[in-house]
Amino acid sequence: MIDQPLTLPNGVVLANRLVKSAMSEALGDARSNTTEAHIGLFDRWGRGGAALLITGNTPVDRLHLEHAGNVVLDKQTDLARTARLAEAAKRGGARVLVQLAHAGRQTPEAVNPRPLSMSGLRLDLPGYGAPRAATEEDLERVIGQFEESARLAKVAGFDGVEVHAAHGYLLSSALSPRINTRSDRWGGSLENRARLVLSIIRAVRRVGGPGFTLAVKLNSSDFQKGGFSHEDSIAVAKLLQNEGIDLLEISGGNFETPVAYQHGAGKNSSASREAYFLDYARDIKAALTVPVMVTGGFRSRDVMNEALTSGATDLIGMGRPFIIDPAFPGKLLSGVIDRAPAVERDFPAAATLPRGAVLNWFCHQLALQGKTGAADLSLPIVEGHARYLADLERATERLLQERGIES
Ligand SMILES: Cc1cc2nc3c(=O)[nH]c(=O)nc-3n(C[C@H](O)[C@H](O)[C@H](O)COP(=O)(O)O)c2cc1C
Numbered sequence: 001m002i003d004q005p006l007t008l009p010n011g012v013v014l015a016n017r018l019v020k021s022a023m024s025e026a027l028g029d030a031r032s033n034t035t036e037a038h039i040g041l042f043d044r045w046g047r048g049g050a051a052l053l054i055t056g057n058t059p060v061d062r063l064h065l066e067h068a069g070n071v072v073l074d075k076q077t078d079l080a081r082t083a084r085l086a087e088a089a090k091r092g093g094a095r096v097l098v099q100l101a102h103a104g105r106q107t108p109e110a111v112n113p114r115p116l117s118m119s120g121l122r123l124d125l126p127g128y129g130a131p132r133a134a135t136e137e138d139l140e141r142v143i144g145q146f147e148e149s150a151r152l153a154k155v156a157g158f159d160g161v162e163v164h165a166a167h168g169y170l171l172s173s174a175l176s177p178r179i180n181t182r183s184d185r186w187g188g189s190l191e192n193r194a195r196l197v198l199s200i201i202r203a204v205r206r207v208g209g210p211g212f213t214l215a216v217k218l219n220s221s222d223f224q225k226g227g228f229s230h231e232d233s234i235a236v237a238k239l240l241q242n243e244g245i246d247l248l249e250i251s252g253g254n255f256e257t258p259v260a261y262q263h264g265a266g267k268n269s270s271a272s273r274e275a276y277f278l279d280y281a282r283d284i285k286a287a288l289t290v291p292v293m294v295t296g297g298f299r300s301r302d303v304m305n306e307a308l309t310s311g312a313t314d315l316i317g318m319g320r321p322f323i324i325d326p327a328f329p330g331k332l333l334s335g336v337i338d339r340a341p342a343v344e345r346d347f348p349a350a351a352t353l354p355r356g357a358v359l360n361w362f363c364h365q366l367a368l369q370g371k372t373g374a375a376d377l378s379l380p381i382v383e384g385h386a387r388y389l390a391d392l393e394r395a396t397e398r399l400l401q402e403r404g405i406e407s
Pocket of ligand 1: 021023167217251261295317359362363366
């Protein structure tokens, strides 16, 4: 049941089963440091009742942001400010992990026209440059970057990190035989494709030590012909477990197959309709002993409890409800509400809207929640989408200006 505690393999006790999954907040400044709006938002999320918070996508390499506004953890980071965010997140009793990521070929062209990837295969979307296939030295450097960011996360006071190996970013693309066409020790067999994420896990474990929580976000499948399959996912999950991770989060898809944040899945409350990766997660969990968290679509307490009691998952990950109401977990746990906010259920089908409009509307609401302390539900989808794109353009300009000054 959602109010039951859970002990992770490293002995860390989570107070209940509700987790805020990673959502890229885009609240960083032009130097990719955290801001007061960002810290304030984590303070409210931390007091909202969830047992665990996972920060948004935090790049380990400032030339491979997922977009301007990301907060980076590297040697240039203002660590005192970062520590304030960790402290704010934990003030209400929640645990907090930093999601470490390398955007790979999904780095926007404006941020890096020639991003590092596992091959030269370009993302099939406008706005992304032709990638450069990583050399052996590049991949060793990336491992070192994850290690350094994890070390800094520990120094800043975070409880651990989540290594982002889902959604098509560098580690996810390494797992995909469609994108990773290499014939060296980083490509080909599943063991070779998993080498990058496994090497990173070993490095992070080394710097984190035993009490440091180490989670991984993995796709249940890329849902792409010739891509990372469900069978691959089960096999990689076992390899990750053998490396001693504490938690595996299950999601799916990438920028070309954006299935991670579905909406309008219907008012149908059957568990697998609401939580769209649950059936995939069930298979993965059956092969593991390490705790599993499923993210994507969970809204009603009945469905969450059914998923937990049926043994399909150990933790309930949620994203968008935290944008609408940071305090909803406490209300769900105490019975004040039976369902997390689910505004997206009433949105029109994605095909009738500009590409990315619903996600961008949520991104804009996330920024509003951080800057003003509330989302604006009266804002039309297309307008929220447009405002997000305009803000992103300005943030990108500021980032490039700052880079120009620094170099
Ligand atoms: C605005 C927004 C930003 C997101 N950013 C990230 C991210 O940085 N890293 C990540 O792993 N997932 C990210 N996601 C995906 C969420 O973690 C989650 O998997 C997805 O929203 C589905 O869960 P939900 O139905 O409860 O929202 C993002 C989702 C949204 C809506």
